[in-house]
Amino acid sequence: MNNPRIRPALRRRPLLLAACALALLTPLTACGGSGTAEGDGKTLRLWHYEDKDGALGKAWAAAIAEFKRTHPDVKVVFEQKTFEQIQQNAGMILNSDKAPDVMEYNKGNATTGLLARQGLLTDLTAAAEERGWDKKIGDSASVTARYDAKGEMGGDKWYGIPNYGEFVLTYYNDDLFKKHGVAKPTDFKSFEAALAKFKAAGITPLANAGNDHPAGHYLYLLALSKANDTWVDDYQLYKGEIDFHGSEMAYAVNKYKEWLDKGYFDKKDVGLKGSDMTEQFVSQKRPIMVGGNWWFGGLSTDITDFEWSTAPYPGSEKTPGSGGNHWVVPTKAKNKRLAEDFIDITMSEKIQKLIGEEGNVPLAAEADTITNAKAKELITAFNAYQDNKGLAFYPDWPVAGYYDTWLGATQNLMNGAKPDAVLDELAAPYEKYIATRS
Template sequence: MFSTNRFSRRAFAALAGTAIAALALSGCSTPEGSSAPKTLKVWWWENDDSALSAGWNRAVELFKEKHPDVTVEFELKTYEQMQQSGQLLLDSNDAPDVLEYLKGNATAGVVSQAGLLTDLTDVAKDRNWKLDGTAQDVGLYENGIMGAGKRYGVTNYGEYVSVWYNKDLFAKQNVKVPTSLQKLEQAMETFSGAGVTPLALGSQDYPGTHLLYELALGNMDKKAWSAYQQFEGDVDWSAWEKAARTVQDWTKRGYISKDSTGVSAQDAGNAFAAGQYPMFVSGTWWAGSFADDIKSFEFDQFLFPGNDQHPGSGGNLWVVPEKAKNKELAYDFIEITMSPEIQNMLGNKGAVPVAGDESAITTPIGKLTTPRFNELLNSNDGGLGWYPDWPVAGLNDVLVAQTSDLVQGNVTPEKAVEAIETAYEQGKPTK
């Protein structure tokens, strides 16, 4: 997910249709043995007003400057489209040359194992791409499992989940930024006592599962995390039961609204931006839109208190389908997205670059998110905890459903975790 994750973990608007940015420039040359003009087909799903879209559109412009004989055909997809039909699209003879694709075992892992992605291991080495940081682990897969093996994708941005908060509402209730789970609950009790629901939550979408995972991570050590995410040992499901009980308890106390089960991620984020809630647990993919849209109050973020690990990772991937017709051009495009100009542009617009120069990132939102991401990357005792739906295909739907039922009170914490465990065990790869 998105999420990232994932959920490609991020708030994705439902986009429809295809936007073609076809630039048929004069003087087009022809490939060897072909009378057809050169074409680079590029797909992504980011909103037109997002920092990523702005950066990647600039990358297209730079690509055109370097390749005046190439026509660029851009198609706008949706996150849901790629999540549900990505494998079929990649297996088509009409597959693009380069596209944004979802990271994780259940997505990039599946299609890499099916032979639908180009192995970029030697390409990265021959072109001297600097991909040593752990943020780039999302592009490595071995037998469909993320984190090691051959390189099938490259990310040019990162992301992490934090608690966005309304500084004005905190000041009004004399609430300070909490530094422990107990102090977070005390802060929420203060808001609840004043008739304010503390948490904006879209329980029918990824914010609910991210909150559940934050609470579970608070009960995990590195060994327990590795067991869950990397199948190294037995999973400690008691950590998840504690998290599930907390979600249900917070709902009973009024910290979470039962009505959130009908709320999407986008609507929850919009409600926070409108000043209706003091806090919103979600990712850095909101940073750019919050910076642009929030004018009536000051906002900030803090990491989920008490946790050493936080949901997050390198971002979704640029991949090259095995059936791509112009792979060298695709490699050129990926290279441009990693250039200093694009990386620093992403940072200044609120995205989180994986290879930006912090001294060149001067906007307030860039100064807020980029250094913290780098701190998480370089942490020795915690850092980025990936996303809860990554281990197996289909797990996201179960997590969303069970979190929603927990908020509604339709299921006990034990039964909710039992359903999650069943889906996990059924989808776990056999050794």
């Protein structure tokens, strides 16, 4: 990422870089169970990868301070990691005596699910029920925290505890809408009318980045606009067959191509990263950005010269999104009870409210308790999606290494590949995995 104005903690990619993690793992069949060394009950070893100035970094710092206050005899050994360090090396570390007691980790079948299946993560089901975490976290947000014996999400055992939510929504430059007399969209028809009006005024309306997750999010969001609950469950949870040339995905690639041909995206965006996309919006070159709430905090700081707002994407009742990355307790953690105590603090009213006030989406705080007006709008939108089964996860989750496929397919589409060829490209690894799935 090459834009220093956007904080690192707000640049994390929800799309999984699973191939790197998988390459570092070896089959483990006897690493779980009761072979964990006993701890002294006086030390908590904790890892996370959030930047200290981001919403979550501030929340975790406050949680550590609260833990120290309530556990005065316990020493906290905190190690700051990067997202990539944990993503790429977790399997090897968790299978060694270097495992921390609690760490932040990426959700999904290829990460948390894989390590849970291999016995490297502690089953937190009893703790979730005992401490009431399962009541604080809604069903759709908890799907990515629960796994079955195959390591597939949506199971009945909790292997992670998320504290926040994430989803894709629309960012509007209100000043540019007013300047050009464009009405704020209320549905898909008015959304496309806004795109056309900006283009007629010589302005490329949509910010985009083809060399990062945003382009794939656009494509998946268009598919979701034609999808129902059954399609999402079939695609993400393997509950039924998926036809990549069916109405959902076919509509997505054709509408995406139409927008490219009309100039609603710039084809030169094919080589851009996510931070380049946000810069298009911050610099007022593009009036509309469809992107994750993880950009919200950085935009709140960086935008000082125009009015902006957020709203759910008006063309779909579903959106890419889920519960956020979560706390996991390694099987080889030495002080698991202390780890649970820390997680419990992160789920407390005080820490959850802090997450919201700092511009993220808490899972256990009511929107009405948040005084930050923009953040309150964000939380309200997320809760509406969650309450209506509108969180449809992310497009690369079903298959390990699928992120690269989606990245390549959307870039090929932007470079002029035929829609049918792009659909075939997306279908191949998915169908291969389904054929070999036991």
